[in-house]
Amino acid sequence: MTAKTDENTEAEKTTEAVRTTEAVDAGDAFDAVDEPDEQEEPDELDQPEAADEEPAVSSGIGAGAAAVVSAALGLAALSGTWVGKVASERETLVGQIKAQGGTAAQQISEIYADAWHTTALVNGLFSLLALITAVVVLTRPQRPVWVRAVAVAGAVLGGIGLFLSAGMYFDLFLSLPAAP
Numbered sequence: 001m002t003a004k005t006d007e008n009t010e011a012e013k014t015t016e017a018v019r020t021t022e023a024v025d026a027g028d029a030f031d032a033v034d035e036p037d038e039q040e041e042p043d044e045l046d047q048p049e050a051a052d053e054e055p056a057v058s059s060g061i062g063a064g065a066a067a068v069v070s071a072a073l074g075l076a077a078l079s080g081t082w083v084g085k086v087a088s089e090r091e092t093l094v095g096q097i098k099a100q101g102g103t104a105a106q107q108i109s110e111i112y113a114d115a116w117h118t119t120a121l122v123n124g125l126f127s128l129l130a131l132i133t134a135v136v137v138l139t140r141p142q143r144p145v146w147v148r149a150v151a152v153a154g155a156v157l158g159g160i161g162l163f164l165s166a167g168m169y170f171d172l173f174l175s176l177p178a179a180p
Contacts, residue, residue, distance in 0.1 A: 060144055066137045067150035073130035074157025077123045077165065084122035091115040104179030113176050120168035127161030130154050 095110035102110070134155035138148065167173045 060147065063137055063140060063143050063147045064150070066133055067147045067154060070130050070133035070137060070154025071150050071157060072154075073126050073133065074154045074161055077126035077130060077161030078157060080119070080123060081126060084119045084126075087122050088115040088119045091118045108177055108179060116176075117169050120165045124162060124165030124169065127158045127165055130158030131162060132158075134158060 092111055092115040095107075095112075095114050099107040099110040131154075134151045137143065137151040138155065143151075164173075
C-alpha cells in the first residue's frame with residue numbers, strides 16, 4: 001500500500017506540476033498580449049519626454065498661428081474688410097465733392113469707380129498678405145499635417161482673392177455703368 005500511495009503521491013505531484021506549468025505558460029502568454037515588452041520600457045525611460053516635445057510644441061504654435069492668420073486674411077479678402085469699407089466710403093465722399101456740376105460720366109467715375117477700385121485694392125492687399133503668409137508657413141520644414149492643410153487653405157483663399165481683386169480693379173468682371 002505504501003508503494004501505491006507513493007505512486008499516487010508522485011502522480012499527483014506530476015499532475016500538479018503539469019497544471020502549474022500550463023497555468024504559468026497561459027499566464028505568460030496572456031501577459032505578453034496585455035503588457036508591452038519589458039525590453040522596450042528602458043528605451044522610453046532613457047529619453048526625457050519634455051525635452052523632445054518642447055521644441056516641437058513651441059515651433060508648432062507659431063506655424064499653426066501663422067497658418068490660421070493666413071486663412072483668416074484670405075477669407076477677409078474675399079468677404080471684404082472694415083478697412084476696405086471705410087476707404088470706399090471715403091472715396092465716395094471725395095468723389096461727390098469733386099463731381100459737383102460735372103458730366104454724368106465724370107460723376108460715375110468719381111463717385112462709383114474710384115470707390116470700387118479702392119475696395120479692390122484693399123482686398124487685393126489682404127489677399128497678397130494671406131498668400132505671402134501661407135507660402136512662408138509652407139516653406140518651413142516639417143510642419144504638422146493640420147498646419148500644412150490650413151496654410152494651403154490660406155494660400156488658396158489668398159490666390160482666389162488676388163484674382164478677384166485684380167479682376168475687380170481692372171473692371172474685367174463687371175464694367176462701369178455708362179451714362180445714357
